[in-house]
Amino acid sequence: MQTLHAAFVARIDAVLNALEMEGVLPADTPRANVTVEPPRDPSHGDLATNAAMVLAKQAKTNPRALAEKIVEHLEREPDIVEATIAGPGFINLRLSPEAWRRELLAIAHLGQDYGRSDMGKGQTVNIEYVSANPTGPMHMGHCRGAVVGDALSGLLEWAGHRVTREYYVNDAGGQVDVLARSAHLRYREALGDDIGEIPEGLYPGDYLKPVGERLAQEFGPAYKDAPEGEWLELFRQRSVAAMMDMIREDLSLLGIHHDLFSSEAELQAAKKPEAAEAWLREHGFVYDGVLEAPKGKAPPEDWEPVELPLFRSTEFGDDQDRPIKKSNGAWTYFGADLAYHFQKAEKADALIDIWGADHAGTVKRIKAAVAALTKGAGRDVPFDVKLVQMVKLLRDGEPVKMSKRSGTFVTLADVVNEVGKDVVRFTMLTRKPDAQMEFDFAKVVEASKDNPVFYLQYAHARIHSTLRKAGVEPSDAHLDRLGDDELALVREASQFPRVVESAAKAREPHRIAFFLGDLAAAFHSFWNAGNDDPSKRIIQESDPELTAARLFLATQVGQVIRNGLAILGVEAVEEM
């Protein structure tokens, strides 16, 4: 069953085909810019298209003249009551009530699939998000990227992509050695040693105590006084595994479950970075060279020029070439990361990374490396890095103090426990991710006002309470009883498939959240009309046919709200 949106996109397309046949438009005119959407001002009509304005130049005519040709065809379409040309060349369409009733049936028929699209054609998209270092629990700094990445995954699935949700486990760098040493300290503590203050440079958090206890249980005192070389590797593996269990648990509080956890250590053990380096060297992207001291700032005291293998990222707009290996021979983060991206690209048609804004400086080099590697392999895999800006935590307008050093950061689990999964997720999705945002506990726990989640959930709950109270089953038997006010709700809801597609194309899940706000507002408004005028209430005791039709309408509005919330991973409640 086709949605109204899909049907009209197809119709406009058919008209343009016809115009190409007639020679009005040149053959194979690109149409990517043609849109079909409701005009901002509803008095202009139900749908509008910019086709004439976008294509006029290619047709070597002016927009209004082309619009007239298009209108000639559109007027012959059965569902179109009126097609008019307005302003610089918009074509406004007014649809028959029958078209809207059919859309209502389409929502009912498609149910929880209403809004899904095959736009993505089953292409595989790998989305890497979170990828927090496995050295402690998730804190609020990770939260926004986690939610945005997860919602984007859901959105792209709805738009017809196959999505792999991936987490890159940085278990090979110096930070996991620090973790292992910190765990060893807790291990000694569990065995009865007085460890005193946690030394500078080790992780102080209490979350390592259970890790130490388990190590003590498992190994007894075997490694208590042993030299580091005997236990470091073992303790690293054990503690990373423990941290990842903890992180997975934190993520599941937010309803986030990755499909794949990729280990940097395994990647290195498989010699993937070596393979990438060899290829890059062969093709002139990597050379041995000496970096200049950093400009603008005073160079570090121990600055020494050293020859290192460098990736030519300057050729891709970066400030300087970037080392892929350290002077001690180990891979840099970048060196391993480019191999990792190449590995992902082998199994996906497109890659997306969600990063915190503090990593913005490294976007150019990794994009350059991926472009070089994938094109070299004969596969042009589009790669997009979405930057998620910082979240400023407030409580009653006052910044919440955080210090990693003392271990007093705000954990994600604390926040979810305090305000709830749905609130955290939705709040993170009501702002575009590339702008900084504020997150105020005091405002967000309040069950109203500054909290748009409840507004949506209330609309959904109202619909369900009406269904419970009505004593009549919703029915599509008499949809002709629905008037303009009611069909206006269908018009609003019918935008959902289009919003899903455009949000997916732009990779901006927050658009779903804003659409749902508009839809809920339309419903609340419709509901309240019944306060002033009882004949507008959904339940009409003396008219079961009308009641059933209005219940049917309300049910479908609820369905669309539920579908939208499902994309965002937020629950639709039936009672409040």
Place this chain on the structure above:
RNA sequence: GCGCCCGUAGCUCAGUCGGAUAGAGCAUCAGAUUCCUAAUCUGGGGGCCACAGGUUCGAAUCCUGUCGGGCGCGCCA
């Protein structure tokens, strides 16, 4: 000094790869509840879309510059 992101109503933010009279929530003012859930709704006031140029039929949107805020700038991760 350089790079990236942002600057829209008093506040928090939307604004569709350039489109019609720039929107919403909060706050504020005036109203609506014997009634399907008022956690809601109706209406009013409030704008140099940071500033200055440019591109064109048309700019909040694209380009250049300036100012302001954030993030980053070693072989860290």
